[in-house]
Amino acid sequence: MIAQQCVNCGKKVGWVVLGINFGLFLLKGWFALISHSKSLLTDSFESLANFVITIIVLVSLKMASRNADDKFPYGYGKVEFLASAIVNMLLMIAAIVFIFISFSEMVMVGPERPPGLIAIVAAVVSIITNYIAFGYGRCVGEKLGSSAILANAQVSRADIGTSVVVIVAVVGSNLGISQLDHIAAIVICILIIKVTLDGVNKAVKGLMDVSLRAEELYIRNLVQDIEGVERVGDVRARLAGRSLLVDVDIFLPSNWVLSKGLETVRKIKNALYGKMKDISDVSVKLLPLAVTGDPHKTGHQSVNAKSD
Amino acid sequence: MRQYLILGATVFLLGDCIRIIFMGEHSPPHWAALAAAVTSVAANEVIYRFNICAYKHMNSPALLAHAKHHRADVISSLAVVVAVVGGAIGYHFLDVAVAVFEAGHLLFLSVELLYQGGSGLIDRAIEDNDVSLIRHLLSDMTEVKEVKDIKTRQIGRSVWVDLYVSLPTDKTIAEVNAISERIRQCIGDRVEHMGNVSVICE
Numbered sequence: 001m002i003a004q005q006c007v008n009c010g011k012k013v014g015w016v017v018l019g020i021n022f023g024l025f026l027l028k029g030w031f032a033l034i035s036h037s038k039s040l041l042t043d044s045f046e047s048l049a050n051f052v053i054t055i056i057v058l059v060s061l062k063m064a065s066r067n068a069d070d071k072f073p074y075g076y077g078k079v080e081f082l083a084s085a086i087v088n089m090l091l092m093i094a095a096i097v098f099i100f101i102s103f104s105e106m107v108m109v110g111p112e113r114p115p116g117l118i119a120i121v122a123a124v125v126s127i128i129t130n131y132i133a134f135g136y137g138r139c140v141g142e143k144l145g146s147s148a149i150l151a152n153a154q155v156s157r158a159d160i161g162t163s164v165v166v167i168v169a170v171v172g173s174n175l176g177i178s179q180l181d182h183i184a185a186i187v188i189c190i191l192i193i194k195v196t197l198d199g200v201n202k203a204v205k206g207l208m209d210v211s212l213r214a215e216e217l218y219i220r221n222l223v224q225d226i227e228g229v230e231r232v233g234d235v236r237a238r239l240a241g242r243s244l245l246v247d248v249d250i251f252l253p254s255n256w257v258l259s260k261g262l263e264t265v266r267k268i269k270n271a272l273y274g275k276m277k278d279i280s281d282v283s284v285k286l287l288p289l290a291v292t293g294d295p296h297k298t299g300h301q302s303v304n305a306k307s308d
Numbered sequence: 309m310r311q312y313l314i315l316g317a318t319v320f321l322l323g324d325c326i327r328i329i330f331m332g333e334h335s336p337p338h339w340a341a342l343a344a345a346v347t348s349v350a351a352n353e354v355i356y357r358f359n360i361c362a363y364k365h366m367n368s369p370a371l372l373a374h375a376k377h378h379r380a381d382v383i384s385s386l387a388v389v390v391a392v393v394g395g396a397i398g399y400h401f402l403d404v405a406v407a408v409f410e411a412g413h414l415l416f417l418s419v420e421l422l423y424q425g426g427s428g429l430i431d432r433a434i435e436d437n438d439v440s441l442i443r444h445l446l447s448d449m450t451e452v453k454e455v456k457d458i459k460t461r462q463i464g465r466s467v468w469v470d471l472y473v474s475l476p477t478d479k480t481i482a483e484v485n486a487i488s489e490r491i492r493q494c495i496g497d498r499v500e501h502m503g504n505v506s507v508i509c510e
Binding site for chain 1 (some may be wrong): 426427429430431432433436439457458459460461470475476477478479480481482484485506508509
């Protein structure tokens with residue numbers, strides 16, 4: 001059971017992160033103009049990108065909460081994966097563009113005067129604020145099991161790294177290491193690309209119904225202990241956003257009547273719903289066990305059973 | 309990826325057209341553009357027909373997207389023909405107007421393809437006609453006491469169906485298994501591109 005406090009946090013986390021990112025974009029952008037820091041300017045654009053990302057996350061969370069209907073009978077949970085994939089790809093494209101811009105400026109323009117030390121103030125504020133946003137987002141994302149909120153929290157963490165790089169660049173440039181500001185901007189983009197690649201990887205796995213081995217093993221062990229189950233066949237679990245859809249094959253004596261089989265199914269479902277909070281649907285396939293006790297001799301015929 | 313490329317190209321094209329309209333630095337197109345456009349219409353129409361034929365046989369969303377892309381190219385090239393002919397008889401504004409039309413057309417296409425591709429990834433149901441057909445087939449089977457729900461989803465080229473039905477509870481697991489096999493066989497024979505049918509007793 002998810003605590004009410006976590007549910008409430010889940011409703012407002014997007015808006016909090018949205019406000020933080022827009023505020024940081026304005027602050028870092030302003031300080032970048034004052035201090036002439038290229039790396040801080042890149043960092044501010046990253047905050048702007050995060051702002052756009054958060055809007056997409058908010059829309060996807062709203063859509064994912066819709067109930068199943070005729071058009072999407074399994075619900076809208078996977079919208080979170082789709083939004084996560086789109087957001088991460090957009091951010092990756094932006095990072096690649098920034099790398100080209102920084103590189104061309106470094107080569108074409110050459111050494112410039114070092115950025116003002118005031119840029120460090122904005123970077124420190126960014127680190128503290130993003131650390132708070134990351135901790136808040138990770139807490140809510142883990143409690144609610146939301147990939148979209150967790151992806152957004154990772155973006156905040158990436159922003160901490162970029163602000164650290166800004167500080168190094170500003171200090172280094174003022175100590176006489178020319179071009180460090182441009183190099184820092186490129187490093188920031190590489191960090192962003194790494195985070196987005198992880199995000200895309202997770203989202204694609206969710207969209208492609210990747211097998212969840214740890215959960216499947218846990219379910220198998222639970223079902224094996226249910227009275228009446230002779231043997232557990234295939235166990236398949238897939239994610240629909242935050243919730244889990246489960247299919248289990250079990251072997252029962254072939255002379256059992258269906259009502260008795262449905263009774264076993266009820267026990268299985270009670271056990272699974274009781275032990276695993278994320279499960280939203282369970283389908284149990286009843287397979288007749290051959291007289292010899294060898295399940296393979298029963299062929300491929302099977303029937304699924306569901307009882308609520 | 310195709311949708312993003314089309315969307316990016318469209319936004320660029322639209323921006324360039326708006327720039328030309330406001331800057332006024334435009335010259336009429338050459339007749340060579342007409343030959344290229346007519347060739348493009350014929351070639352893209354042929355490719356469209358090949359792809360749409362293959363899509364009907366294989367039910368591949370990628371082939372459908374590819375076909376629609378080429379049909380859009382046909383329309384774009386026809387618009388170019390209009391623009392070039394119009395420019396030749398004095399209607400120079402037609403060239404820019406057609407470019408704006410093309411940008412708008414491609415924008416709609418990319419949004420449509422994005423929706424189709426995206427909804428396929430989040431388990432969109434199959435066509436209503438096919439669901440009605442499945443319901444009708446089940447109602448004709450005497451062993452099926454009640455159809456509680458039909459959940460379908462499109463997985464790439466295949467259709468996956470979960471049928472929530474009531475079967476006689478006094479039948480043995482082996483007998484119920486035989487009934488569900490008949491249900492699977494019946495639906496698999498009538499609904500195209502069937503990948504998997506699960507009969508779930510309630």
